[in-house]
Amino acid sequence: MYNIRTFQVIPSIPESLLRLKELAYNIYWFWNQDALDLFRRLDIELWEKxxxxPVLMLGTIKQETLEARSRDDGFLSHMERVLKRFDDYMANKTSWYKKQPVEKDITIAYFSAEYGMAECLPIYSGGLGVLSGDHLKSASDLGIPLVAVGLLYQQGYFRQYLNADGWQQEQYPENDFYNLPLTLMLNENGSPIIIEAGLPGRVLKAQIWKVQVGRVPLYLMDSNIPQNQNKWDRDITGQLYGGGTEMRICQEILLGIGGVRVLQALGIKPDVFHINEGHSAFLCLERMRMLIEEKGLTFLEAYEATMVSNIFTTHTPVPAGIDIFSLELMDKYFGNYYSRLKISRDDFLGLGRKDSGNHEEPFNMAVLALGLSGRANGVSRLHSEVSRKMWMSIYPDVPVQDIPISSLTNGIHNPSWISRDMAGLFDRYIGPRWRTEPIDQEIWDRGDNIPGEELWRTHERRRERLVAFARKRLRQQLERRGASRHELEQAEEVLDPEAFTIGFARRFATYKRATLILKDPLRLEKILSNKDRPVQIIIAGKAHPQDTAGKKFIQQIVHQARHEPFRNHIVFIEDYDMEVAHYMVTGSDIWLNTPRRPLEASGTSGMKAALNGCINVSTLDGWWCEGYERDTGWAIGCGENYDDHNYQDDIEASALYDLLEGEIIPLFYERGRSGMPHKWVNMMKNSMRKLIPRFNTNRMVSEYASRFYFPSADFSYRLREKDYDKARDLSAWKARIREHWYEIKVEHVHANTSAEIKVGKELNVQARIHLGALTPEDIKLDIYYGPLDIKAQIASGIAIPMDNVEELSKNVYLFSGFIPCMSSGRHGFVLRLLPYHEDLCNPYAMNLIMWI
Structure with missing residues (x-):
């Protein structure tokens, strides 16, 4: 091998254009249309190529083009306008965060395995990554002091193409980091900053790259460096979700443990850590290790000091979707870590077990995250209910509705997903505040001011562009497969820019049922072949490389689309990415979503469609359970759950056909004299007015801040005071509670339940409790009451605290409370006793609960 010496060549940018480079290295350009137009104007052909x-563009653009633009007054004026807005944005003088009643400035660390921010940075695979990217963008818009951490994949996610038989093939082009909007982090000597993480018998090393996402920095670790002599180690950041289970544990060690060390190396001291899915949960262990070794805390003290500031968001509605590692792998990769936490092997492995006493149970990353996080949430109301049921075994004595997994529904970053045409329409009739204050309902109520004709013409233009894009991509697909001239000519005629267009684009997991609409070919033929009411379907999506069933779905669609009468009515667009998604959500008439309830945690593509006036048609799963109303779209079924999946498919496919034939297509083609479907346009307006202000990431991230980030930071501040004295005190208090908990005895409970109680009155409940060595300040006694179901159980309970009235004798106390009787019928109550401390973030985490 030759000793190759490397050097980098950069463009010679004229002085008047120098700040283009600054703009190119900030993803801000992606969601600022004027900045995007500036780069397109620089060289539109190269922009597409x-x-x-913009970074690659500036590195490959002809020097004469740069020189010409440097003398172009129109271009320079455009650039000056963009840079003025950019500078004002980055100055962050009037952001949402600055208006919040936060006593101290805080820093949030956000960890995710993938980020989808722009097409040119392919380090995402689907919804989780795009959501992470939208999270950073809205955090930037809101001015929230957030830093993000992830991995920089050499190959990113795969590029998809189909062979002649319609079978998915994968390509893994390598990312050229030096031609992407990435900056290598250097130390004061000009060398790359290197962090280390321990692996068996060696030390893994990684360098750090930064992506600037508006005001938010994203730090990405790259292990493909010469300092790692082991090829395995260099490949850890090779592919997103690549390799087997052992590669996955290495990636997650680097993400979680290495990620914490990245922040330490950069001098960043976060107050709160947000774990976006369980991939990064090892960060909880690393945070504790640092306090144990650097501050002399015990494991339990370190747990108290860190748990309150860890936030875990789960996106997984089924146990099979969670990373689980064998005991052999855990021993191999963490055998030296147990002692550093000063706990035994069994105690360590118990952190990742639903049953800590089952020594054969493998290590579960979601269990680790739930146990070491002060707050946890699902990503829609239904998903949170599913998650609480899924993790009941961790909280055996807690009613399912009280299991501490709350709900915070996902959203989208509106400026990133709206079409240029629709944005212009909003600017004219709603005003510019829709970009900066998307939560304000009053702004969206102004949507009624948009003339129906203009909204419809705007939407028709987007459909025309979608059809043109689909034809172009289809021709490219055929050329790559060596198709005949006749086939290429046919590709130019496929689809009708005026026909009713159904869009379906997402990851091809089998539960999403991409082929449900193909279930009854005869009924579908009848729908698609109606010449008076033409209908077409555009489909896109990738199956995981190991998901044979998902690949078969794609193949079935492609085969069906090749034959009459479906030819020209069904098109599959290969290589689904953010660009394809953007064309589809902005140009489809309805957005079809058919997940098998309740397996869709949230879903966000339908939110993007609604933003652009595309109406949702979906099973009642994920976010659509909250978004659906009769005037915002259509629901397939009524939210039923089925045990027999084949029967479910038959029923819901039939329901979909009924909706299309009986309601949706007739409404679309019900035209007035002007040719505009007035009722359809009214539904578009209703959908936009009701859904856009609720399902956006500005609402989502501000809710994370208000409900989670700010309270967690307050807890964290308190426990860190005076060199973690309060964390030590809380740990000692818990030890005392555990020692004396079972000394508590209930001597008597009284309530006059035999008397008639009228609506509006109160029922007094009293209890005499012997607390042993504990005091009333150590416990919280509640009346847990509610209406009874047919099994005489409290279906949905409400807790009312009881007051300590007096000390009757030594260690015996009288408690009293009142149940408000606001509705008639059979009701019941039970008393619930929990430990209480002002610094206790999660009272259920101690697994001490007494029902009386």
Missing amino acids: TRHN
């Missing part, structure tokens, strides 16, 4: 990558 570089897949909308």
